[in-house]
Amino acid sequence: MNVMYFAWVRERIGLPQEEVxxxxxxxxxxxxxxxxxxDRYAAAFADTSALRVALDQELSDxxxxxxxxxxxxxxxxxxxx
Amino acid sequence: MNVMYFAWVRERIGLPQEEVxxxxxxxxxxxxxxxxxxDRYAAAFADTSALRVALDQELSDxxxxxxxxxxxxxxxxxxxx
Amino acid sequence: MTVLVQSAPFDAGEVLNxxxxxxxxxxxxxSFTGVVRDTKGDLRHMEIEHYPGMTERAIExxxxxxxxxxxxxxxxxxHRFGVLPVGAxxxxxxxxxxxxADAFAAADFLMDYxxxxxxxxxxxxxxxxxxxxxxxxxxxxxxxxx
Amino acid sequence: MTVLVQSAPFDAGEVLNxxxxxxxxxxxxxSFTGVVRDTKGDLRHMEIEHYPGMTERAIExxxxxxxxxxxxxxxxxxHRFGVLPVGAxxxxxxxxxxxxADAFAAADFLMDYxxxxxxxxxxxxxxxxxxxxxxxxxxxxxxxxx
Numbered sequence: 001m002n003v004m005y006f007a008w009v010r011e012r013i014g015l016p017q018e019e020v021x022x023x024x025x026x027x028x029x030x031x032x033x034x035x036x037x038x039d040r041y042a043a044a045f046a047d048t049s050a051l052r053v054a055l056d057q058e059l060s061d062x063x064x065x066x067x068x069x070x071x072x073x074x075x076x077x078x079x080x081x
Numbered sequence: 082m083n084v085m086y087f088a089w090v091r092e093r094i095g096l097p098q099e100e101v102x103x104x105x106x107x108x109x110x111x112x113x114x115x116x117x118x119x120d121r122y123a124a125a126f127a128d129t130s131a132l133r134v135a136l137d138q139e140l141s142d143x144x145x146x147x148x149x150x151x152x153x154x155x156x157x158x159x160x161x162x
Numbered sequence: 163m164t165v166l167v168q169s170a171p172f173d174a175g176e177v178l179n180x181x182x183x184x185x186x187x188x189x190x191x192x193s194f195t196g197v198v199r200d201t202k203g204d205l206r207h208m209e210i211e212h213y214p215g216m217t218e219r220a221i222e223x224x225x226x227x228x229x230x231x232x233x234x235x236x237x238x239x240x241h242r243f244g245v246l247p248v249g250a251x252x253x254x255x256x257x258x259x260x261x262x263a264d265a266f267a268a269a270d271f272l273m274d275y276x277x278x279x280x281x282x283x284x285x286x287x288x289x290x291x292x293x294x295x296x297x298x299x300x301x302x303x304x305x306x307x308x
Numbered sequence: 309m310t311v312l313v314q315s316a317p318f319d320a321g322e323v324l325n326x327x328x329x330x331x332x333x334x335x336x337x338x339s340f341t342g343v344v345r346d347t348k349g350d351l352r353h354m355e356i357e358h359y360p361g362m363t364e365r366a367i368e369x370x371x372x373x374x375x376x377x378x379x380x381x382x383x384x385x386x387h388r389f390g391v392l393p394v395g396a397x398x399x400x401x402x403x404x405x406x407x408x409a410d411a412f413a414a415a416d417f418l419m420d421y422x423x424x425x426x427x428x429x430x431x432x433x434x435x436x437x438x439x440x441x442x443x444x445x446x447x448x449x450x451x452x453x454x
Contacts, residue, residue, distance in 0.1 A: 007429035008440050057362035077443035080428035088283035089294050138216035158297035161282035175321030186395035189345035199335035249332035
């Protein structure tokens with residue numbers, strides 16, 4: 001699964017994207033798995049209420065299942081316009 | 082007093098403006114005076130609810146006094162924009 | 163504030179760029195362009211009559227009201243009179259503000275008031291002849307929004 | 309529908325004229341231009357990051373929603389990414405409709421959704437360093453209007 005990071009999430013984790021082998025059932029499970037890896041992940045995911053997630057380029061939420069998903073992206077609330 | 086006519090009021094009366102000598106106290110009195118002159122005025126002023134009036138270039142109404150007014154304009158509801 | 167009442171055509175893009183030029187102080191610019199519309203496919207041209215003197219005064223009054231109500235860095239109104247072909251810009255409004263809500267609301271307000279409170283009258287020439295455009299009840303009713 | 313996500317600068321006036329060109333079928337054209345604003349006088353530049361692929365998809369979804377809700381003849385969105393100097397246009401929205409109420413409402417709607425639902429993130433570089441622009445509660449709240 002391709003996992004992408006944008007804005008300060010990308011800066012905290014230190015990379016824009018990576019391939020992740022996971023059996024996480026939901027986004028929240030994936031977040032827990034990544035946070036357990038290294039401090040920089042734990043720091044980026046410390047407050048998921050300040051984060052948004054997209055599954056295959058559609059906005060989703062942290063309780064969503066990951067079955068069939070190829071691309072997960074984490075980022076702060078958007079500031080377009 | 083300078084009396085001006087715009088749009089279909091001008092077309093019905095047949096002139097854009099004229100000097101009128103009047104002692105009319107209000108706009109309504111002036112309208113009555115003009116309507117009594119000739120049919121074309123009576124036709125233009127037949128339904129004053131379909132008309133607007135400006136006194137010295139400010140929108141006003143038919144009950145307004147004419148004391149001190151130098152320019153009266155009659156026209157249909159505006160269609161700008 | 164810029165208020166222009168003119169018979170000459172104008173270029174909406176140039177007007178927008180001139181209005182926005184060098185504005186590092188504002189975040190939001192809204193423009194409205196009104197175009198001669200051929201609704202039924204029978205319009206030859208439109209002619210706009212106005213009341214010189216009162217027109218400028220009325221528009222300036224409307225813009226002043228908008229500026230007192232919303233936080234605007236600047237506002238512009240151009241309105242043409244005379245004979246206009248189908249597809250030609252009739253008029254344009256532009257507002258500049260720090261925040262988009264102010265820029266949108268002020269432009270919307272200016273349009274509502276220009277429609278019904280600035281002394282312009284539209285006359286259409288179609289293949290069947292000429293007729294004065296009637297004011298719409300909905301345009302008068304729109305003023306109650308403000 | 310035109311959706312452009314680009315790093316290149318654009319000329320707002322040219323975009324407006326191109327959008328409006330030859331439109332005898334619509335009476336009302338509304339545009340919004342968002343400009344890099346130096347609120348406190350200390351901004352060096354702004355940088356915009358985006359999510360290629362999702363950005364275009366999200367914007368197209370927002371425009372499609374606007375077109376289903378209002379009677380629009382056309383709509384356009386341009387949004388830049390990369391490094392932008394103070395005063396530069398960041399993005400632009402344009403709507404064309406027969407009636408001004410549709411054009412205004414749709415442009416306002418597009419702006420609200422682009423602010424909070426298109427994957428762009430702004431980073432400001434001031435004389436004191438760089439910081440990510442925080443999303444505003446009021447921008448999220450604005451979505452409840454629709």
